[in-house]
Amino acid sequence: MGNDPVVRMAGISKSFLRVSANREIDFELYRGEICSILGENGAGKSTLMNILYGLYRPDKGKIFLKGKEVEIDSPKEAIGMGIGMVHQHFNLVPTLQVWENIVLGKDRRFILNKGEACRSIAKISDSYGLKVDPEAFVWQLSVGEKQKVEIVKALFRGVEILILDEPTAVLTPQEAEALFSVLRNMVKGKISIIFISHKLKEVLNISDRIVVLRRGRVLGSKRTRETSAPELAALMVGSNESFKVKGKRRSPGDRIILKVEELSAPSDMGYEALKNISFTIHEGEILGLAGVSGNGQRELAEILNGIRKPAAGRVHYLDKPIPFVSPDALVRSGWARIPEDRMVQGVILNLDLTDNFLLENHCDSDFRYGPFVNYNKSKNFAKKLIELYDIRPPLPDVPVKTLSGGNIQKLILAREFSLQPRMVIVSQPTRGLDIKALTYIRNLLIDQREKGAAILLISEDLDEIFELSDRIAVIYEGEIVGIFSDKAADRIQVGLLMAGLAVDSTR
Amino acid sequence: MRIYLQRRPPLPWWGIALLPIAAVLLSILFSSLLIAISGVDIFNAWYLILTHSLGSRFAFLETLVKMAPLVFTGLAVSVAFKASFWNIGAEGQLYVGALVAAALGILPVKLPSFLHILLIISGGFLAGGLTAAIPGYLKARLNVSDVVTTLLMNYIIILMIEALLNGPWRDALSGWPHSPSILESARFPIFVARSRFHLGILLMLIAVGFVYVLFKKTALGYRIKVFGENPQAAFFGGIPTGRILVIAAFLSGGLAGLAGVGEVCAVQYYLISNLSTGYGYFGIVIAVLGRLNPVGVLLSAFYFAAIITGGQGMSRMTGVPVYIAEVIQGITLLCMLAVMLFNEYRLKIE
Numbered sequence: 001m002g003n004d005p006v007v008r009m010a011g012i013s014k015s016f017l018r019v020s021a022n023r024e025i026d027f028e029l030y031r032g033e034i035c036s037i038l039g040e041n042g043a044g045k046s047t048l049m050n051i052l053y054g055l056y057r058p059d060k061g062k063i064f065l066k067g068k069e070v071e072i073d074s075p076k077e078a079i080g081m082g083i084g085m086v087h088q089h090f091n092l093v094p095t096l097q098v099w100e101n102i103v104l105g106k107d108r109r110f111i112l113n114k115g116e117a118c119r120s121i122a123k124i125s126d127s128y129g130l131k132v133d134p135e136a137f138v139w140q141l142s143v144g145e146k147q148k149v150e151i152v153k154a155l156f157r158g159v160e161i162l163i164l165d166e167p168t169a170v171l172t173p174q175e176a177e178a179l180f181s182v183l184r185n186m187v188k189g190k191i192s193i194i195f196i197s198h199k200l201k202e203v204l205n206i207s208d209r210i211v212v213l214r215r216g217r218v219l220g221s222k223r224t225r226e227t228s229a230p231e232l233a234a235l236m237v238g239s240n241e242s243f244k245v246k247g248k249r250r251s252p253g254d255r256i257i258l259k260v261e262e263l264s265a266p267s268d269m270g271y272e273a274l275k276n277i278s279f280t281i282h283e284g285e286i287l288g289l290a291g292v293s294g295n296g297q298r299e300l301a302e303i304l305n306g307i308r309k310p311a312a313g314r315v316h317y318l319d320k321p322i323p324f325v326s327p328d329a330l331v332r333s334g335w336a337r338i339p340e341d342r343m344v345q346g347v348i349l350n351l352d353l354t355d356n357f358l359l360e361n362h363c364d365s366d367f368r369y370g371p372f373v374n375y376n377k378s379k380n381f382a383k384k385l386i387e388l389y390d391i392r393p394p395l396p397d398v399p400v401k402t403l404s405g406g407n408i409q410k411l412i413l414a415r416e417f418s419l420q421p422r423m424v425i426v427s428q429p430t431r432g433l434d435i436k437a438l439t440y441i442r443n444l445l446i447d448q449r450e451k452g453a454a455i456l457l458i459s460e461d462l463d464e465i466f467e468l469s470d471r472i473a474v475i476y477e478g479e480i481v482g483i484f485s486d487k488a489a490d491r492i493q494v495g496l497l498m499a500g501l502a503v504d505s506t507r
Numbered sequence: 508m509r510i511y512l513q514r515r516p517p518l519p520w521w522g523i524a525l526l527p528i529a530a531v532l533l534s535i536l537f538s539s540l541l542i543a544i545s546g547v548d549i550f551n552a553w554y555l556i557l558t559h560s561l562g563s564r565f566a567f568l569e570t571l572v573k574m575a576p577l578v579f580t581g582l583a584v585s586v587a588f589k590a591s592f593w594n595i596g597a598e599g600q601l602y603v604g605a606l607v608a609a610a611l612g613i614l615p616v617k618l619p620s621f622l623h624i625l626l627i628i629s630g631g632f633l634a635g636g637l638t639a640a641i642p643g644y645l646k647a648r649l650n651v652s653d654v655v656t657t658l659l660m661n662y663i664i665i666l667m668i669e670a671l672l673n674g675p676w677r678d679a680l681s682g683w684p685h686s687p688s689i690l691e692s693a694r695f696p697i698f699v700a701r702s703r704f705h706l707g708i709l710l711m712l713i714a715v716g717f718v719y720v721l722f723k724k725t726a727l728g729y730r731i732k733v734f735g736e737n738p739q740a741a742f743f744g745g746i747p748t749g750r751i752l753v754i755a756a757f758l759s760g761g762l763a764g765l766a767g768v769g770e771v772c773a774v775q776y777y778l779i780s781n782l783s784t785g786y787g788y789f790g791i792v793i794a795v796l797g798r799l800n801p802v803g804v805l806l807s808a809f810y811f812a813a814i815i816t817g818g819q820g821m822s823r824m825t826g827v828p829v830y831i832a833e834v835i836q837g838i839t840l841l842c843m844l845a846v847m848l849f850n851e852y853r854l855k856i857e
Contacts, residue, residue: 016514057511307743328745337743345743348736359733359744362726371725 004067006031006192007052007083007161012061014047021047023216025061029161029194032187036195036203038236039213043434045196046088048213049163052194053085054078076105084159086150088166088432094139098132102153124155128182140268142294144175144460162186163194166432168202175292180206198434200229200236212236246446252470253283256319257423257454263313265299273299275478277313281423281454286445288469289458292498296478297458298340301427304456305337306330317423331360336421336448338412340428340458342405346412349401353391354382356400357415381418389414390440406437413444424448424455430464442468462491474498512852523850527796527803530846531810534839541834547825559820560813566820568702572774574812576601576783578711579766580790581797581804582718583759587639588799589722590755591735592646594639596657597763598787599664603638604631604764606668608771609778612689620692624706627693628768635764636757638664643756647749661787669780676778686778695773707769714762718801721758731755763787785833792840811836 005028014022021044029035037045050056052063054072063070065081072078075085092101103117118134125131130148138146147167154162164183168176183193183206197203203210204224212219212235219235258281267273273296281287291297302308304315306327315322323329330337339345347356358378361367367374367381382396389410391403400408409429416424429445430438445468449455459465465472466489473483474497481497484490518526539549560570580597587594594600607630611623618626642656672684695706721728734741734751742748770782793811797803818832 305743306745326745326747327743328747331745339743344737344739346740348733348740350736351733355729355733358729359740359746362729368726371727373724373726373729375724 003030005029005064006066008064008067009048009052010062010064012048012051012058012063014051014056014058021216022051022058025213025216025218027211027218029192030209031192032190033208034183034187034193034195034206035209035211036197036207037211037213038197038200038203038232043198043213043236044216045213046165047216049085049165049194049196052078053083053163079157079159082158082160083163084154084157084161085163086147086154086165086167090146090150092138092146092149094137096138097134098136098138098141098149099134101138101149102134102156104153106157120156121152124152128155128185129178130182142298144293160190161192161194163196165196166198167195168197168199176202198236200232203232204229246443248446248449248470250284250450252285253452255283256280257283257317258456259316261314261316263300263303263310263315265303265308265310267296267299273478274303274310277475277478277480279473279480279483281456283422283454284449284452285470286449286455286457286468288465288472289456289475290462290465290472290494290498291460291475293460295475297427297475299478300475301340301425301458304425305339306335328360331419334419334422336416336419336424336426336453338409338416338424338426338429340431342409342412347400347408350399352397352399353386353403353411354379354396356411357382357385357418359415361419385411385414385418389444404437406433406440409433409437409441410444413441417444417448421448421453424453425458426455427458428460429457430459430461462494465494466491508856510854510856512848513855514851515853518850523798526846526850527798527807527843530796530839530843533842533846534835537838537842538831538835542827542831545827547827552821552825552827555821555824556814556817558817560817565702566816568699568704570809570812570816571708572703572705573815574808575707575711575769575773576766576786577789577793577808577811578805579714579762579769580786581793581808582714582790582801583761583763583766584790584794585797585799585801585804586718586721586731586755586762587759588794589735590731590752590759591738592643592752592756592759593654594642594657594756594759594763595654595791596639596642596660596787597759597766597790598783598785599657599661600635600638600760600763601767601770601783601787602664602668603760603767604635605767605771605778605782606671607631607634607764608693608768609686609689612693612771612776613687614690618692620694620696623690623692624695624772627772628710628765631764631768632761633764635767636759636761639760639763640753640757643753646756647752665780668778672778672780684780688777689772693772694776695769703774705769705773707773710765710769714765715801715805718762718804722801727751727754763790766790789836792836792843796839796843811839 007029009025009027012022012025013020025048027048037048039045047056051058052072054074054077063072070081072081093104099114099117099121102121103112121132121134130152132145132148132152138149141149167179187193195203195207207224209221209223210227210232211221212232214236261278263274263277264272265274277300279287289297299308303310306324306329309324317333327337343349358367358373362373367378379396386394386396391407391410391414400411403411426445430441433441442464445455445457457465457468471483471485472489472494474481474494476497484494542552543549559566561567580601583597583600584594608627611627611630638660639657642653642660645651645656646653672686676686677684698704722732730746730751734746734748738748766786767782771778775782789811793804793807796807814835815832818835819829821827822829822831
């Protein structure tokens with residue numbers, strides 16, 4: 001550390017349309033350090049790093065690499081200069097195998113040498129503890145596994161500067177800790193790391209230096225040793241804004257709303273993703289399902305969302321077995337479903353807010369006469385929900401793609417909860433959202449609980465699980481390895497179970 | 508100096524309306540170059556195109572006659588494309604509609620004209636629709652590429668019709684490969700004396716209205732739109748995606764079938780193997796130029812029809828090959844595709 005910076009960005013400004021994402025940002029990265037960029041969603045972290053990675057051109061400002069001014073016009077040039085980036089949304093080709101994705105664009109020979117590629121992948125995997133199966137197809141991988149592939153891909157290209165955009169969003173505490181030790185090993189060599197995050201705790205844990213961004217400006221650059229969580233939080237969210245999730249008041253009822261019995265299902269890869277899963281959820285209860293991604297949560301969510309059929313087992317809803325015919329039947333009987341991949345399954349980005357609100361109820365007699373949709377009524381319905389859920393911009397006829405992630409999630413919840421559900425299936429409700437939107441969404445879930453809905457909360461965010469759940473179930477390799485009541489649950493124990501380290505007494 | 512594209516905020520409605528006009532102007536510019544190369548005075552050529560397409564009552568009505576099949580295939584393609592069903596088979600579906608019209612048109616039963624015509628229209632729509640529903644079903648069920656199946660079905664249909672025309676339906680007297688003439692009762696009424704302004708043109712306006720209402724007002728149109736934009740969200744939301752895809756394919760094929768019905772019942776009065784001069788393929792150009800909007804389809808079909816009738820006249824007078832009309836259409840599509848880029852981007856030079 002010390003001496004001259006490897007990267008210096010001076011006076012960087014960038015605006016999109018009328019919104020400025022970066023304003024006069026100065027940023028430095030020194031050799032062999034981990035520098036975190038901390039800020040809420042929309043603070044301009046990703047924009048700044050995308051500029052460094054050659055994806056965006058800055059409107060103003062200069063970039064110096066090892067003291068020399070450079071222009072980075074494309075990720076290819078960035079990689080050539082030794083800058084790698086792992087994005088929050090992955091850039092992998094789903095139909096190709098892992099090793100093919102890793103050598104993509106790097107191995108330029110006519111015939112690819114698979115053996116050689118797999119050997120070097122194995123070497124990288126071993127030395128950093130990043131386990132990937134080079135022959136798996138990317139579409140078969142879970143989100144967490146895809147991220148590992150992305151990191152290996154960057155390392156395979158021999159980068160010296162690695163940018164990680166919210167890398168821990170998909171990892172367990174243990175895995176995150178493992179990643180951190182990998183990162184610490186990497187910086188001991190000659191690699192410098194930029195770590196983008198909005199999670200205070202991990203930033204304090206991993207970085208040497210922390211740069212706080214808010215609304216496109218740098219609000220401070222602190223050495224980790226010389227700062228504290230409250231100081232950073234204040235910088236990050238502005239003064240004294242307090243975000244608090246409401247407390248739970250009612251205790252869960254006795255009535256069993258959902259009863260899942262010995263449910264089994266294969267994954268897309270053909271192995272058993274769910275093995276004899278059983279649990280119940282009561283009226284006014286939130287059951288949190290904790291687990292690392294890729295342990296069967298996706299399959300479970302898809303079955304309960306009505307878009308995948310189980311191989312065996314029964315699901316009873318209000319004492320009646322549910323037929324796995326269509327999502328429609330579930331919605332009609334009072335299920336609200338919030339999908340994991342909100343951009344793909346939750347909304348239609350090119351259509352406007354009104355059309356998106358209509359997705360599940362355009363057939364209701366409320367909005368329909370004969371073969372026609374009552375668009376006047378629909379628009380008023382949209383306006384009502386927009387106001388009730390404070391969705392911005394409050395315009396029913398703009399395409400949803402112009403909304404931020406938090407507002408898109410609000411839209412989905414507004415739509416689902418407008419049907420007064422008795423059963424709520426929600427996956428990763430706050431992934432990638434800033435603290436304000438996240439608090440809002442969590443409060444909405446609590447509201448539904450207070451109204452008596454049974455909620456299955458599938459989340460990889462332990463804070464969220466602990467904050468919201470009445471009971472916590474842990475899933476590992478397709479099995480429920482423990483169910484705890486709110487008070488009996490212990491973070492360390494849950495974390496260990498998530499990582500597959502069974503504690504005898506809990507079984 | 509560097510030239511690059513920069514994302515821009517969404518265009519206002521007039522900007523969106525301006526893009527096709529810009530494309531048409533550009534295409535006129537480029538085709539003028541070609542006309543000049545063939546040694547003809549450009550201004551005279553365009554003057555001739557204009558007068559022969561719009562210059563007289565007769566020319567104008569002829570343009571409308573040419574326009575009808577283009578509107579039908581243009582609507583057919585836009586309905587399909589809205590559902591992300593890439594129907595390249597409007598040409599084949601048109602011929603199936605024409606085949607059914609020719610067959611029903613010689614039915615040896617006495618029917619009142621309006622019933623006969625109603626029968627033919629329904630039959631042609633149904634037949635064209637079922638033809639397109641096959642690739643629709645294959646895509647919904649087995650994920651078979653719609654581009655491949657719809658395109659290749661064109662050849663199957665057209666070659667089978669040629670076999671029919673050269674075999675059982677060959678005209679016994681003249682020996683020409685065309686079907687027997689349809690009965691008087693099957694012919695579309697003509698509305699304007701001494702012209703070919705026929706029922707099909709009215710039908711075309713009804714079809715435009717139908718597609719407009721379909722997507723603006725109906726639940727089915729909503730479902731097709733949602734499915735076309737994001738099949739995964741549609742499925743998640745409980746829309747029966749397979750059924751919607753097949754229905755959209757059916758409607759698309761039916762509209763293309765009506766183009767064939769019109770050509771048989773109002774223009775030729777029998778089926779010939781070159782009934783369509785590529786109307787099904789022009790439909791793609793027209794749908795894209797009209798931005799999949801029924802009113803846009805109407806306008807772009809009018810433009811192309813004018814180019815075709817005007818181009819024929821101009822070619823007769825000057826000796827520029829008659830293919831100039833098709834060349835202009837091709838250029839227009841390329842210009843439209845290029846210009847559409849500016850819907851989301853602006854050119855920056857610094």
